Amino acid sequence: MxxxxxxxVELSTTGMGADGKPRRVPLVTQxxxxxALNAPPxxxxxxxxxxxxxxxxxxxxxxxxxxxxxxxxxxDGETVVRCIPHVGYLHCGFEKIxxxxxxxxxxxxxxxxxxxxSIGNNVAFVLGAERLFGIDITERCTVLRVIASExxxxxxxxxxxxxxxxxIGAFTPFLWAFQERENVYNLLEGWVGARLTTSGTRVGxxxxxxxxxxxxxxxxxxxTFPKTIDECDRMVTRNGIxxxxxxxxxxxxxxxxxxxxxxxxxxRASGVAYDVRKDFPYLDYETYDFDVPVxxxxxxxxxxxxxxxxxxxxxxxxxxxxKRLPDGPVNIDDPRIILPPKAKATSEMESMIHHFKNVMxxxxxxxxESYVPVESPKGEKGYYFVSDGxxxxxxxxxxxxxxxxxxxxxxxxxxxxxSDVIAINASIDIVMGEIxx
Amino acid sequence: MILPTPMLLQVAxxxxxxxxxxxxxxxxxxxxxxxxxxxxxxxxxTLAERKISAWIQDRHGPNRVGPWGxxxxxxxxxxxxxxxxxxxxxxxKPLFLIxxxxxxxxAMITWAVIPFAAPxxxxxxxxxxxxxxxxxxxxxxxxxxxxGVYGITLAGWSSNNKYALLGGLRASAQMISYEIxxxxxxxxxxxxxxxxxxxxxxxxxVATNWNxxxxxxxxxxxxxxxxxETNRVPFDLPEAESELIAGYHSEYxxxxxxxxxxxxxxxxITASGLMITLxxxxxxxxxTSWDNVGPHTGLxxxxxxxxxxxxxxxxxxxxxxxxxxxxxxxxxxxxALGWKIMLPIALLYIVVIASAIxxxxxxxxxxxxxxxxxxxxxVNLVLLVLIVFVLDRGRLISPAYSRxxxxxVARLRLxxxxxxxxTSRES
Numbered sequence: 001m002x003x004x005x006x007x008x009v010e011l012s013t014t015g016m017g018a019d020g021k022p023r024r025v026p027l028v029t030q031x032x033x034x035x036a037l038n039a040p041p042x043x044x045x046x047x048x049x050x051x052x053x054x055x056x057x058x059x060x061x062x063x064x065x066x067x068x069x070x071x072x073x074x075x076d077g078e079t080v081v082r083c084i085p086h087v088g089y090l091h092c093g094f095e096k097i098x099x100x101x102x103x104x105x106x107x108x109x110x111x112x113x114x115x116x117x118s119i120g121n122n123v124a125f126v127l128g129a130e131r132l133f134g135i136d137i138t139e140r141c142t143v144l145r146v147i148a149s150e151x152x153x154x155x156x157x158x159x160x161x162x163x164x165x166x167x168i169g170a171f172t173p174f175l176w177a178f179q180e181r182e183n184v185y186n187l188l189e190g191w192v193g194a195r196l197t198t199s200g201t202r203v204g205x206x207x208x209x210x211x212x213x214x215x216x217x218x219x220x221x222x223x224t225f226p227k228t229i230d231e232c233d234r235m236v237t238r239n240g241i242x243x244x245x246x247x248x249x250x251x252x253x254x255x256x257x258x259x260x261x262x263x264x265x266x267x268r269a270s271g272v273a274y275d276v277r278k279d280f281p282y283l284d285y286e287t288y289d290f291d292v293p294v295x296x297x298x299x300x301x302x303x304x305x306x307x308x309x310x311x312x313x314x315x316x317x318x319x320x321x322x323k324r325l326p327d328g329p330v331n332i333d334d335p336r337i338i339l340p341p342k343a344k345a346t347s348e349m350e351s352m353i354h355h356f357k358n359v360m361x362x363x364x365x366x367x368x369e370s371y372v373p374v375e376s377p378k379g380e381k382g383y384y385f386v387s388d389g390x391x392x393x394x395x396x397x398x399x400x401x402x403x404x405x406x407x408x409x410x411x412x413x414x415x416x417x418x419s420d421v422i423a424i425n426a427s428i429d430i431v432m433g434e435i436x437x
Numbered sequence: 438m439i440l441p442t443p444m445l446l447q448v449a450x451x452x453x454x455x456x457x458x459x460x461x462x463x464x465x466x467x468x469x470x471x472x473x474x475x476x477x478x479x480x481x482x483t484l485a486e487r488k489i490s491a492w493i494q495d496r497h498g499p500n501r502v503g504p505w506g507x508x509x510x511x512x513x514x515x516x517x518x519x520x521x522x523x524x525x526x527x528x529x530k531p532l533f534l535i536x537x538x539x540x541x542x543x544a545m546i547t548w549a550v551i552p553f554a555a556p557x558x559x560x561x562x563x564x565x566x567x568x569x570x571x572x573x574x575x576x577x578x579x580x581x582x583x584x585g586v587y588g589i590t591l592a593g594w595s596s597n598n599k600y601a602l603l604g605g606l607r608a609s610a611q612m613i614s615y616e617i618x619x620x621x622x623x624x625x626x627x628x629x630x631x632x633x634x635x636x637x638x639x640x641x642x643v644a645t646n647w648n649x650x651x652x653x654x655x656x657x658x659x660x661x662x663x664x665x666e667t668n669r670v671p672f673d674l675p676e677a678e679s680e681l682i683a684g685y686h687s688e689y690x691x692x693x694x695x696x697x698x699x700x701x702x703x704x705x706i707t708a709s710g711l712m713i714t715l716x717x718x719x720x721x722x723x724x725t726s727w728d729n730v731g732p733h734t735g736l737x738x739x740x741x742x743x744x745x746x747x748x749x750x751x752x753x754x755x756x757x758x759x760x761x762x763x764x765x766x767x768x769x770x771x772x773a774l775g776w777k778i779m780l781p782i783a784l785l786y787i788v789v790i791a792s793a794i795x796x797x798x799x800x801x802x803x804x805x806x807x808x809x810x811x812x813x814x815x816v817n818l819v820l821l822v823l824i825v826f827v828l829d830r831g832r833l834i835s836p837a838y839s840r841x842x843x844x845x846v847a848r849l850r851l852x853x854x855x856x857x858x859x860t861s862r863e864s
Contacts, residue, residue: 241765
C-alpha cells in the first residue's frame with residue numbers, strides 16, 4: 001500500500017533504533033501501552049471498506065500553525081486517525097548561548113523565546129536570578145513588575161484571541177484585538193523604549209522607571225479596554241457557529257490534564273484551579289484581589305472562556321496595582337549589582353570602578369541553584385539556574401509551558417476533523433519560539 | 438374543482454413587439470451594456486469588500502490609488518495581468534487552465550435572464566429590459582448555476598495538491614447539497630407565480646406583493662443556500678485559509694488566480710440579482726404603482742433600473758457584512774445543516790404552502806387582496822417562529838461529536854495500528 005509506506009518514511013524521521021531499523025513511536029496508543037512490534041494483528045484491516053488513508057502535512061509553513069509547528073496528520077476522509085507533531089524548526093539554542101552570557105545579558109534572549117510575553121519573561125527571568133543572588137527588590141519595583149506581567153498577559157491573550165478567531169473563520173475580532181494590543185505596546189514603548197523586544201528588567205530592579213504621565217495613559221487604557229473585550233465577547237461567545245465549532249472539542253479530563261503536565265488556562269479549563277499566582281505567590285500576588293476562572297468540560301470552548309475571563313481579571317489586578325504604586329527607588333541600593341547613574345560614573349572614582357566591574361565582569365551570584373515559577377499567559381513558566389559562583393550561569397533552563405501543553409495535541413485531535421485540528425491547536429496557544437528555544 | 442383565475446394586473450406593455458432588426462440591435466446593445474456594467478460591478482465589489490471590511494474593522498482600507506482608493510481596482514487588475522504565470526510540475530494542464538474560466542462563466546451567463554428594468558415602449562416597438570427573455574428563465578438559472586461547481590472541483594483536482602483536493606472535494610459536496618435546498622425553496626415561488634418565466638415572476642409580485650412577505654421561509658432558505666453556493670463565510674470551507682491554506686486555488690497564480698475571486702464576486706452579484714427577482718419584486722419600486730402601468734417611457738425604465746441597482750448594492754453589502762461578522766462552519770455541520778435541516782424544511786414548506794394556496798384560492802379570495810396576502814404571511818410567520826425558536830441554534834449546529842463517536846475513533850485507531858504492523862512486517 002502506497003499510503004502506508006509513506007507513513008513508514010514519516011515515522012522513521014523520528015530516529016533509528018539500536019538494531020538499525022526505524023524506531024517506531026507508539027503515538028497511537030496512549031496511557032503507557034506501547035505498540036508491541038511483533039504482536040500479530042487482531043484482524044486484517046479491511047482497506048476496501050475504509051478506503052485509503054491520506055497523509056497530510058500541516059506546516060511548518062501553514063497559516064494556522066502559529067509559527068513553524070509541523071503536524072503530520074493521517075486522515076481517513078477528513079477524520080484524523082493519527083497526529084504526529086514535529087518541533088524544532090525554530091531552534092536557536094537560547095539555553096546554550098546563555099551559558100556564555102552574564103545574567104543581565106541573557107535578558108534580551110528571554111524577549112525572543114515567548115515573544116508575545118516578552119516583558120513577562122523578563123520579569124520571570126529576574127525573579128529566578130534574584131533568588132539566586134538573594135536580593136529583595138524594592139516596593140515600587142514589585143508593583144511595576146506586576147503591572148508589566150499583567151500588561152504582557154493582556155498582549156498574549158489578545159493575540160491568542162485574534163488568531164483563534166481567524167482560525168475558526170471570524171476575521172474581525174482579530175483586528176479589534178490587535179488594535180488594543182497596539183495600545184499596550186504604545187505604553188511599553190513609553191516605558192522601556194521598545195515594543196516587542198522589551199528587555200525591561202534588570203537583576204535587582206527595572207531598566208527604567210516609568211516616565212511622568214505614564215500612569216494616566218495606563219488608566220486610560222484600563223477604561224477603554226474592557227469595552228473591547230465586551231465587543232469581542234458579543235461577536236463570538238454566544239454565536240451559534242462559534243459554540244458549535246468549539247464545544248466538546250479536544251476534551252481533557254482533569255486527570256488527563258494533570259498527567260500530561262498541562263498548566264495555565266489549559267489546565268484550568270479542565271477544572272483544576274491551579275494558578276501559580278495563587279498557589280505559589282510571587283511579587284505579592286497574594287495581596288491582590290482577583291479570581292481564578294476554572295472551566296468544567298475541558299474543551300476548546302472552556303479554554304476560550306477561561307482566557308476571556310483572565311483578560312478581565314488582569315484589568316482588575318492592574319487597577320489595584322495602579323492604586324497602590326508607591327513612590328521611592330526602583331532599583332536596589334547595591335552598586336555590585338546595579339549600574340551607577342551615568343553622571344556619577346563619569347565624575348566619581350568609586351562609581352566608575354563599580355561601573356567597570358559591573359559591565360566587564362558582571363554581578364556574581366553565590367554558588368547554588370534556583371527556580372521561581374511564575375504564571376505566564378501560556379501556563380507555569382520558570383527559569384532554572386545553576387551557578388558556580390562566576391558571573392555566568394553554568395546552566396540555565398526554561399520551563400516552557402507551550403511545549404508541555406503541545407505534547408497533548410495527539411491525544412486531543414485524534415478522531416476529530418481536519419478543521420478541528422486547527423481549532424484545538426489554536427486553543428493550546430503555542431508560541432514556537434518558546435517551544436524550540 | 439376549478440380554481441378561480443388570479444386577478445393579475447396587466448403589466449406587459451400592449452405596444453407591438455419590435456421587429457427582428459430592432460430586436461437584434463437592441464439585444465446586442467443590451468449584451469454589451471450589461472457585460473460592461475457587470476464587469477465593472479464585479480471589480481468594484483472587490484473594492485467595496487475591502488472598504489466595508491475596513492470600516493467594520495476600524496481600519497482605513499485602500500486609499501492610496503485615486504480618490505478614496507477608487508482606482509485600486511485598476512491597479513489590482515494591472516498587477517494581476519503583469520504577474521508571472523506559474524505552473525507547478527504535476528498539474529494536469531488542460532483542466533488547470535480551463536477551471537478558472539469554468540468558475541466564472543456560469544455566474545455571468547445566469548445574469549442574462551434576469552430582468553433589470555421595466556420594459557421600454559420605444560418608438561420602434563417594445564424592448565424588454567432583459568438580455569434574453571427566456572420562457573424557461575428560472576430553470577435556466579438552476580441548470581447553469583449548477584455548472585459553477587465544475588470550475589472549483591476541477592481546479593482542486595487538477596492542481597495535484599492535497600490541500601487543493603480537499604478544497605475541491607468540499608466544494609463539490611457543499612454546492613451540490615445546497616443546490617437541492619435552493620431548488621426546493623424556489624418551488625414555492627413557482628407555485629405562487631405559476632410560471633418559470635422571470636418576467637412573469639416579477640409581474641406576479643407586482644400584482645400581489647413581494648414574495649419576501651408572501652414566502653418568507655422560502656426566502657430564508659434561498660438566502661442561506663445562496664451563501665453556500667457562493668462559498669462565502671460562513672460557508673467558505675472550500676478555501677478556508679486557516680485550514681486549507683487557500684483550498685482549491687492554492688496552486689494558482691496571476692490572472693488565473695484572480696479569476697477565482699472574480700468568480701466569487703460575480704456569483705455574489707448574480708445571487709443578489711436572483712434573490713431580488715424571486716423575492717424582492719425585481720425592478721419594482723415599492724409602495725407605488727406608477728412604475729408598473731403604462732405609458733412605458735424610457736425614463737421609467739431608467740428609474741426602475743436605478744432601483745434594481747440599489748437593491749443589488751444592498752444585497753452585496755449584506756453579503757460582505759456577513760462575511761466580516763461570522764465564523765466558519767465545520768464540514769460535518771455544513772452537511773448536517775444542508776441535508777438534515779434545510780432540505781426537510783424546504784420539502785415541508787412546499788407541502789404547507791401548496792395547501793395554503795389551494796385553501797385560500799378555494800375560498801374565492803382574490804390574490805390581490807390584503808386578506809389573501811395576510812393569510813399567507815401569517816402561515817409564514819408561524820413557520821418562521823417555529824424554525825427560529827423550536828429548532829434553536831443549539832440543535833441546528835451540532836457541537837463536536839467527540840463524546841458521541843468514541844467507538845468509531847477507537848476503530849480508526851486500531852486500523853492505524855494494524856496498517857503500521859502490516860508495513861513493519863513487509864520491511
